[in-house]
Amino acid sequence: QVQLVESGGGVVRPGDSLRLSCVGSRRTFGNYYVGWFRQAVGKGREFVAGMSGSGNGKRQSDFAAGRFAISRENAKNTVYLEMNRLRPEDTAVYFCGERAGTGRAGSAEHEYDYWGQGTQVTGSS
Secondary structure (H helix, E strand, C coil): CCCEEEECCEEECCCCCEEEEEEECCCCHHHCCEEEEEECCCCCCEEEEEECCCCCCEEECHHHCCCEEEEEEHHHCEEEEEECCCCHHHCEEEEEEECCCCCCCCCCHHHCCEECCCEEEEECC
16 A cells, blocks of 8 residues: 655745655655645645656746745655745645656646645745
8 A cells, every 4th residue: 555654844934945855655755756735724735846756847836936845765765845935825735746757747736646634834924
């Protein structure tokens, strides 16, 4: 059974930084595209950023540009989401998703087959 485990969430103030981690269970984790999504209360799941298995291809949402950065360390089966200059509107549960097969993925939730349980990021004023 494929597992993804997110960690690194917490309570933050405006302008703070956090680094989220997503650890995958597959031995060949480095072959698969991984994306970060977030879901605020009462809203749907929203794409944040994604990265190819090699790390050569990545994409991110407009709101993430200049503040968030995705990276991965395949030797540790881990994908990171570095978040800087956090805002109250970044409050959400952050999930990572992984494709079952090789190849690229986009920003749509249905393109990802495996999901973690999420990690909560809460902005405080």
